[in-house]
Amino acid sequence: MATGTRGGAKVPRAERARTRGRARVPRAERVRLVLAAAARAFARSGYAATSMDEIAAEAGISKLMLYRDFEGKRELYEAILESVNRRLLEHVRDDPEGGASRQGQVAMLRVAREQPDAFLLLFRHAAREPEFAAYAEEFSAMALATSERRLARDIEDPVALRWTARMAFRLSVEGIIAWLEVGEESRDEAFLAALTAPISWARKAAAIVAGDGKRRT
Numbered sequence: 001m002a003t004g005t006r007g008g009a010k011v012p013r014a015e016r017a018r019t020r021g022r023a024r025v026p027r028a029e030r031v032r033l034v035l036a037a038a039a040r041a042f043a044r045s046g047y048a049a050t051s052m053d054e055i056a057a058e059a060g061i062s063k064l065m066l067y068r069d070f071e072g073k074r075e076l077y078e079a080i081l082e083s084v085n086r087r088l089l090e091h092v093r094d095d096p097e098g099g100a101s102r103q104g105q106v107a108m109l110r111v112a113r114e115q116p117d118a119f120l121l122l123f124r125h126a127a128r129e130p131e132f133a134a135y136a137e138e139f140s141a142m143a144l145a146t147s148e149r150r151l152a153r154d155i156e157d158p159v160a161l162r163w164t165a166r167m168a169f170r171l172s173v174e175g176i177i178a179w180l181e182v183g184e185e186s187r188d189e190a191f192l193a194a195l196t197a198p199i200s201w202a203r204k205a206a207a208i209v210a211g212d213g214k215r216r217t
Contacts, residue, residue: 031069034059035083038076039117047077047129081126081135084118087111088139104143105172105195109188112176119180123173143169154203157210164206171195171202 025033037059041050052073056063070076091107112119127136147165155161172195179191 027069031079034061034066034069035076035080036115036117039080039115039121042077042080042125043117043120046125047073047132077121077132078135080118081122081132084111084115084122085135085139087114102192102196105176105192108172109176109179109192112180113185113188116180120177124177140169151203151206155206155210157206160206160209163209164202167202167205 034055038055041055041058044050045054050073052063052066055073055076056066059066070079088107088111091110092104108119122136122139126132127140144165147169148161151161151164151168155164175191175195179188183191
């Protein structure tokens with residue numbers, strides 16, 4: 001087997017070829033691949049239980065290469081959350097209802113398909129971790145505020161309105177996560193149509209919560 005040298009030691013040709021191949025990958029693409037691998041590792045074991053060694057192994061690179069782009073595990077985790085949150089905001093930027101509409105549901109599903117592990121980290125893991133919860137709250141707060149404005153056309157009772165907005169948003173998020181686990185991408189349109197069913201139920205339930213039927217017709 002042909003070899004080169006590294007610090008006086010012989011290096012197999014195959015290893016030199018792999019090293020050159022990695023070096024030719026543009027930094028932006030390398031970072032994207034590393035973030036995807038890190039998201040898989042974090043989604044599998046959680047933030048606290050995942051080490052930089054495990055992330056490097058998942059990415060197929062050395063830990064030294066990992067530290068070239070990221071200072072540590074926290075920076076990696078935050079970069080994943082920032083990336084998926086940014087993509088969500090980009091998709092609803094032109095949505096007059098700001099993510100609380102059909103367009104918002106389409107946007108969430110599209111981003112979930114692009115970054116399934118990152119989507120799961122944002123809405124299921126980070127949302128429950130005090131030091132990272134703000135990332136999930138940024139999109140959620142916007143969606144809930146606009147959802148309340150939209151639903152106020154039909155629901156007058158303030159308690160029922162707030163409850164329904166939160167129920168609708170959480171049903172959308174959990175419905176998408178469940179669909180990623182079992183659903184085929186070719187059936188996404190049918191899924192989105194079905195996703196409106198529980199939200200319609202939540203509207204009806206709001207009238208019951210209101211108690212006195214304060215619901216516009």
